[in-house]
Amino acid sequence: MTDVLPDYTNLKQLIFRRLEERYDSLIDQFQSSNHDLKEYLVEDALRDQNLCVSTTRLVFDLMNFRKNSRVPAKLILLGYVTITNDSISLNGDLKSAFRGKGIDYKALPAMKIGRLCVDDRYKKRHIGKLILLYCIRKAVYLNQNAACRFITLDAKRNPQPDTDSLHFYRRYGFDVLPHKDKNKDELMKQQTGETPMYMDIYHIAKKALKLKDVD
């Protein structure tokens, strides 16, 4: 099955659908070595969505979705992303950097990528990268309606660099969010747990006024 799927180069090759009960059988078959991320999708994502705490989008291959959308059992679930709203408290260096830009608030609005996971069988096909691109578009669109300055997330850490998601996010412009008790270098060295990261979308948002929503 994996051989029929391409390497993804364009967001248009993917389709994002809001989580619904009718996708339950696909969700049961979703494979991730990260048990928390599989468990969240199976047990909590729909409940959180119904409680207006977060929304989850399931990610499909467009061609496979067109052929099989009436028969969910035949769909290939490539990954998922859970999004919610957030804010960043401006402390230390970040506070002075923003004060220098004429922004003197205690906190600024953000969109948070609460969970992002690609099925183990479909990793390394640029699906994760395109899901991130989708999230950036969502944040820019959100900014047009209710201001949003940052994207935030908690990167899952792993002692092995190729499965340490911090390096994946750094590749695409996310930076470690300094904490009042721990500086950036200490947070980078961490090998387990989660490291808060952020991306300032100001320049992207300025270039992309009047963007249409992605789905």
Ligand SMILES: CC(C)(COP(=O)(O)OP(=O)(O)OC[C@H]1O[C@@H](n2cnc3c(N)ncnc32)[C@H](O)[C@@H]1OP(=O)(O)O)[C@@H](O)C(=O)NCCC(=O)NCCS
């Ligand atoms: C992290 C994750 C989302 C990446 O998804 P993916 O679809 O396998 O990654 P992509 O194919 O889009 O990777 C894009 C590029 O980043 C690289 N990359 C992927 N993971 C990387 C990592 N951990 N460190 C450095 N680079 C990485 C890829 O090699 C690829 O490079 P290339 O363009 O030179 O070929 C996926 O591995 C995953 O779901 N991991 C488990 C859950 C997790 O950690 N989620 C994030 C925390 S919430």
